[in-house]
Amino acid sequence: MTADFHRPTRFPPTMFEGFLGAQDPAQVSRVAHDTAAAVLSRVRADPDPEIVARLVSYTDEHGIDAIAELWSQASPKSLPGALWRIYLLRTMIRQDAAGVSLAFQRGTEVSRTIDQVVAGAPTPAGPAEVRELADVILRGVFAGDFAAALERAAAFCRVASTGFASLADDADAADAAHPDRPGMLTRRALRLSSLGEELAACARLWRHESLD
Template sequence: MTREHPRPLLQPTDDFDWIIGSDEPGAAQRLAQETSWALLDRVREGADPAVVDRVVGLASGSGIDDIAELWAGESTHSLAGVLWRLYLLRRVVAGDAEGSAELFRRGVAVAVTIDPVVAGVAEPVTPLGIAELCDTILRGAFTGDLGDALDRAASYCRIMSLGSADLADARDELDDAHAAHLTTRALRYQTLAQELHAGARRWRDGTLA
C-alpha cells in the first residue's frame, strides 16, 4: 500500500535545528532500510569512482531532498539514520563553508583530545579543505570501513562542537542572542558526535538495522 510522506524541510545552515528521530514504524521505515542497504551494497560492489562521486555529490545538489525524504527520520540504530547524518554534515558545509572552517579552526585550537588527528584536515584549514574533508568522510562510508567513517565523523562533530562553544564565549559580551545560538549549535554537534559513535559501534557488532 502506497503511503504519502511529507517532504522534510531543510533548514538554513544558521539554524541547524533539524530534529532527527522518528517513532513511526511501517512502510516508511522499511523503505528507508531497503534503500540505504541497497545503495551501500551497490556502490561497494561496483567500486566505480564515478558512481561514488555521484553518490557523494548528492549532498551538494537537489538529490539531498530525496535522501531527506527517505532517511531523515531514522535513528542511529539504522544504516539510513547514520548515512543521513553524514550527508547532513556535508550539506551544512555546502551552505556555509567559511563559517564551518572558522568553527573547525577554533575547535582544533582548544581540543585536548586526538579528535583533530582522527578527523584529519589539511593545514591551513580552509573552506575548501572542510568541504573536501566531509566528502572524504562520506566517500569512506561507501568505499572503506563504515565504522571508521562514522568515528571520523564523530571526531569532526566534537571539534565543531568545541569551536561553536569557543565562538559563543567570544560573542557572549557582544551579542547574547548569537552566543545562545552558537551554544545550541555546540550541543547539537555534540549530540551528533554521540549518535555517530553509537552507529559505528552498532556497525561493528552487527546490530545496525
C-alpha cells in the first residue's frame, strides 16, 4: 500500500501525469473521475493512518492548486466534485478559522435545526476546534462512513452560513464605517449555503450508489 504513494505528491505519479497537457474537456473529466476513484478506493481499502494523515494535510504542504486542477471543474454532483468541495471547505476554514468559528458559533445560537449536532463540533467551537473538525471530517472521507462525512460537512456549512447571514444583518445595522462588510458576509453565507447543498446532494447519491 505505502509503495503506491511517493514524495512529494503522496499520490501515484500517473494520476497527475494524466492531467498534464490535457486540453480535451472529456479527457479532463475522465482524469478527474479516475483520480478521485483511485485515491478513494485505495485508501478506503486499507486506511493506513499515516497515509490518511498525509492526504488530510496534502494541501498544507502543496497548496490547493493541484487539487483544484484535478477536481474543481468536475460536476458538483460527482465523486471528484465532492472531494474538491471537502478540501475547499477545509482550506476556507484554515485560512480564516477565527472568522468561520465566529460565524459557526453565531449559527448555533440562531439556528433552529439539528445541524450543529450533525456537524459534531464542540460547544463552544473556537478556531482550534473548527480546524480540528475540518480534519476529522476529511479523515472520515478516507477512513469512515463517506456519506456521513459529507453530511457532517454539509451541516457545518449550513450552520456557518446561517451565522454569516446573522452577522451580516448586524453589520447592516451597526457598521457604517465598513460599508463593504455586510456584502462580504452575505456572499460568504451564500457560498457556504451552496456548498452545503452540493455536499448533501453528494451524500444522497453515495448512499444510493450513484456518485461517480
